[in-house]
Amino acid sequence: MSAVATDIQRLREELRDRGATVKTTELPPAERVARVKEVFARRLDGNMATYLETCLHCGMCAEVCHFYEATGEGKYTPIYKVEPLRRFYRRELAPMGWLRKLVMRDITPADLDEWQKLVYDACTQCARCDMICPMGIQISPMIAVMREAIAEAGMQPAENKALAKEVLEKGTLMGVGPEDYRRVAADLAAQGIVVPLDKPKARVVMLMSAMDAMLFTSAIAATAKIMNRLGLDWTFRTNAGDAAVFDWTSGDERAKAAALRKIVAETVDAGASTLIVPECGHGYAAVRWDGANVVGAELPFEVLSISEFVGREIEAGRLKVKPLPAGKSVTYHDPCKIGRWSGVFEEPRSALKALGVEIREMESHAKTNYCCGGGAGLVLNERANKLRAGAFHIKMREADATGAGSVVTACGHCRMTFIAGAQHANWQKPIESLVELVAANLA
Amino acid sequence: MTLLEFARGPGMQWALVIFLVGVAWRLVGTFLIARRRDLSKPKGTAYVKAGARSMIMRSIPPHELEKNIQFQHLTGYAWHLGFFATLLLFGPHVPFFQQFLGFGWPTLPNIVVLVIAGFTLAILIALVVRRIIHPVMRQISTLDDWIAVFLVIIPLVTGFLSYAHIGVMGVRYETLLGLHILSIEALLVWFPFSKLMHLFFTFPSRYQIGVSMERKGVKA
Numbered sequence: 001m002s003a004v005a006t007d008i009q010r011l012r013e014e015l016r017d018r019g020a021t022v023k024t025t026e027l028p029p030a031e032r033v034a035r036v037k038e039v040f041a042r043r044l045d046g047n048m049a050t051y052l053e054t055c056l057h058c059g060m061c062a063e064v065c066h067f068y069e070a071t072g073e074g075k076y077t078p079i080y081k082v083e084p085l086r087r088f089y090r091r092e093l094a095p096m097g098w099l100r101k102l103v104m105r106d107i108t109p110a111d112l113d114e115w116q117k118l119v120y121d122a123c124t125q126c127a128r129c130d131m132i133c134p135m136g137i138q139i140s141p142m143i144a145v146m147r148e149a150i151a152e153a154g155m156q157p158a159e160n161k162a163l164a165k166e167v168l169e170k171g172t173l174m175g176v177g178p179e180d181y182r183r184v185a186a187d188l189a190a191q192g193i194v195v196p197l198d199k200p201k202a203r204v205v206m207l208m209s210a211m212d213a214m215l216f217t218s219a220i221a222a223t224a225k226i227m228n229r230l231g232l233d234w235t236f237r238t239n240a241g242d243a244a245v246f247d248w249t250s251g252d253e254r255a256k257a258a259a260l261r262k263i264v265a266e267t268v269d270a271g272a273s274t275l276i277v278p279e280c281g282h283g284y285a286a287v288r289w290d291g292a293n294v295v296g297a298e299l300p301f302e303v304l305s306i307s308e309f310v311g312r313e314i315e316a317g318r319l320k321v322k323p324l325p326a327g328k329s330v331t332y333h334d335p336c337k338i339g340r341w342s343g344v345f346e347e348p349r350s351a352l353k354a355l356g357v358e359i360r361e362m363e364s365h366a367k368t369n370y371c372c373g374g375g376a377g378l379v380l381n382e383r384a385n386k387l388r389a390g391a392f393h394i395k396m397r398e399a400d401a402t403g404a405g406s407v408v409t410a411c412g413h414c415r416m417t418f419i420a421g422a423q424h425a426n427w428q429k430p431i432e433s434l435v436e437l438v439a440a441n442l443a
Numbered sequence: 444m445t446l447l448e449f450a451r452g453p454g455m456q457w458a459l460v461i462f463l464v465g466v467a468w469r470l471v472g473t474f475l476i477a478r479r480r481d482l483s484k485p486k487g488t489a490y491v492k493a494g495a496r497s498m499i500m501r502s503i504p505p506h507e508l509e510k511n512i513q514f515q516h517l518t519g520y521a522w523h524l525g526f527f528a529t530l531l532l533f534g535p536h537v538p539f540f541q542q543f544l545g546f547g548w549p550t551l552p553n554i555v556v557l558v559i560a561g562f563t564l565a566i567l568i569a570l571v572v573r574r575i576i577h578p579v580m581r582q583i584s585t586l587d588d589w590i591a592v593f594l595v596i597i598p599l600v601t602g603f604l605s606y607a608h609i610g611v612m613g614v615r616y617e618t619l620l621g622l623h624i625l626s627i628e629a630l631l632v633w634f635p636f637s638k639l640m641h642l643f644f645t646f647p648s649r650y651q652i653g654v655s656m657e658r659k660g661v662k663a
C-alpha cells in the first residue's frame with residue numbers, strides 16, 4: 001500500500017474510533033422530528049418551493065448520479081434523497097398544504113433514520129443531477145438542507161459529530177492546528193522554501209489545509225514556491241484554521257459558521273485584498289459562496305481557489321512556466337465544488353496548456369464531470385466504502401478511456417479519494433496535483 | 444338533464460372555474476414565498492440571458508447526460524406533442540373551442556389524428572408499465588403520479604370509443620361522448636392540485652436554475 005493510501009486508511013479508522021467516543025445525548029424521537037422541521041422551515045425559500053412544486057417524478061436525475069448508476073437501487077435517486085423536505089413543504093408550507101395534510105402523512109422518526117444514511121453516505125453534493133433535470137430542479141442545495149436538518153437533530157454520523165465538536169471546542173481539525181502549521185512551515189524553511197507565517201499585514205492571505213498538513217505537505221511547498229516567485233506580499237494565517245471548513249460537509253451549520261467567521265476575520269485583520277484557498281474544493285465553495293452570508297455582509301476581499309489564481313497568473317503572463325517534454329498527456333478531473341459549484345473550468349486548463357501537456361478530456365468533464373465519489377466527506381466515511389468504490393469505478397472507466405498518462409486534479413479531497421480508490425482497485429494511473437505540477441516547472 | 448348536457452354545460456363551467464382559480468392560487472402562493480438574499484459576489488450577472496438560455500437548453504442536454512435517458516426523453520416529447528395535437532388539431536374538437544373562444548383554426552385529417560392519438564396512448568401505456576417495473580420509478584412514484592397518468596389516458600380511451608361510436612355494454616354514443624367530456628373535466632379539476640402543474644412551473648424553474656448557476660459562473 002502506498003504511504004498516502006495507508007495514511008488515509010489510518011485517518012478513516014482514527015475518525016471512526018473518535019466517533020465512537022463522542023458522547024451525545026440522544027434526543028427523544030418527537031424532538032428530532034421537530035428540530036428537522038425547524039431547519040426546513042428556516043431554509044426553505046421561494047426557489048426551493050418552485051423546485052419542489054415542479055418535480056414530475058420522471059426519474060431522469062437518477063440516471064446521472066454515480067450512486068444510482070453504480071448500484072441500480074432506486075433509493076439513490078437524487079430527488080428521493082430530499083423526500084422529507086418535499087413532504088414538509090407540501091404539507092406545511094405550500095399553497096393547498098391544508099388539503100394535502102388530509103391525505104399525506106407526516107415525517108416520522110423512522111424516516112430520519114433512513115434519510116440519514118441516504119444523505120450522508122450516498123450523496124457527495126456533486127450537483128451532477130442539477131445539470132440534467134428537465135424541469136431545471138436544483139437538487140444539491142436541498143440535500144445540503146437535509147444534511148443540516150439531520151445534524152440539527154443530532155443524527156449525523158458519529159465521525160462528523162466528533163469533527164464538529166473539535167472545531168467548536170478546540171478550533172483544530174483531526175488534531176491539526178496552528179502548531180502543526182508552524183511545524184510544517186519550519187520543515188519547509190529547512191528545505192529553503194520561505195513560508196511567511198502570521199504577518200500582521202499582507203495583500204494576500206493563503207489558507208492552510210489540515211489535510212495538506214497531514215498528507216500533502218508537497219502541495220503547501222508548491223504553493224509557497226509559486227507565491228514567492230510572483231513576489232507577492234503574502235502570508236499564511238495560522239489562526240485562520242483549516243481551509244477545508246470540514247463542517248460544510250458535515251452539515252453542522254454552527255461549526256461551519258464558526259470556521260468561516262474565523263477565516264474572514266483573519267483576512268480582514270491582515271488587510272488583504274485577496275484570500276486564496278489551497279487545493280480544497282469544499283473550502284473554496286464554503287468561503288466563496290457562504291462566507292459573506294455567514295458574516296452578513298459582502299466580503300471586502302476577493303476569494304480565489306489556488307487553481308483559479310495560478311491559471312489567471314499564467315494567462316496574464318505574470319507566472320512563467322517551462323513546457324514539459326513533449327508526449328505527456330493528462331486528463332483533468334474537475335473537482336465538483338471548484339468546477340460545477342464555482343465555475344472554475346478554464347483556469348486550470350490554461351495552466352496545463354502552458355505546461356505544454358496534451359489534455360485528453362474525459363467524456364464527462366467540466367460542468368458534466370463525474371465526482372470522484374469522495375466529496376462531502378465521503379472519503380473519510382467508512383460506512384460509505386462500498387458506495388464510494390462503485391462511484392470511483394465509473395470515474396476510473398472514464399479516465400481510462402482517455403488513454404491519458406495521468407490524472408491531474410486541484411482538490412486534496414479528490415486526490416485522497418483517487419489515491420485510496422486506486423489502491424483499492426489496483427489501478428496504476430498516477431494522480432497529480434495541479435499546483436505541484438506548476439510549481440515543479442516554473443520558468 | 445342528460446349526462447352529455449351536464450358535461451357540456453355546468454360540468455364544463457365548474458371544471459374551468461376550479462382549474463383557473465386553482466392554478467392561480469397555486470402559482471401565486473408559490474411565487475409569493477420569499478427568496479433568500481445572497482450576499483456572495485456573483486461570478487456572472489447576465490441573469491436574464493442565463494435564465495432564458497436554461498429555459499431552452501434544458502430540452503437538449505449534453506450527450507454524456509442524455510445518453511442514459513434517451514428513451515424517457517423521446518417518449519416524453521412524443522406523448523406531449525401527440526396529446527396536444529389530438530386536443531387542438533382534431534376536427535371534432537375545434538367547434539368545441541370555437542363556442543368558447545369565438546374563433547376556430549385549421550385541423551388535421553381525422554385519420555392522421557387518430558394515428559397520432561393511438562401512438563400517444565401506446566406510449567403512455569408503455570410509460571405506465573415502466574413506472575411499475577423500473578426500480579427508480581417504483582421508488583419515487585406517488586399517488587399523484589398514478590392519478591395524473593390515469594387522467595391523461597382516460598380522455599384518449601373515451602375519445603376513441605365515442606369517435607368509433609362503439610357502444611360498450613349497451614352504453615349509448617351520447618353517454619360515451621358525455622363521459623369523454625367529463626374525463627377532460629376531471630383532468631382540469633385535478634390539474635391545480637397535482638403534478639400536472641408542471642405545465643406552468645417548468646419554465647420558471649428552468650429560469651431559476653439558469654440564474655442561480657450564472658451567479659456561480661456555470662452555464663446550466
Ligand code: SF4
Pocket residue numbers: 054055056057058059060061062079132133134135136137139
Ligand atoms: S429529473 Fe427532475 S423532475 Fe425528474 S424526478 Fe428528478 S428532480 Fe424530479
Ligand code: SF4
Pocket residue numbers: 064065066067077078081122123124125126127128129130139140143371
Ligand atoms: S449531488 Fe451528486 S451524489 Fe448527490 S444526488 Fe446529485 S448526482 Fe448524486
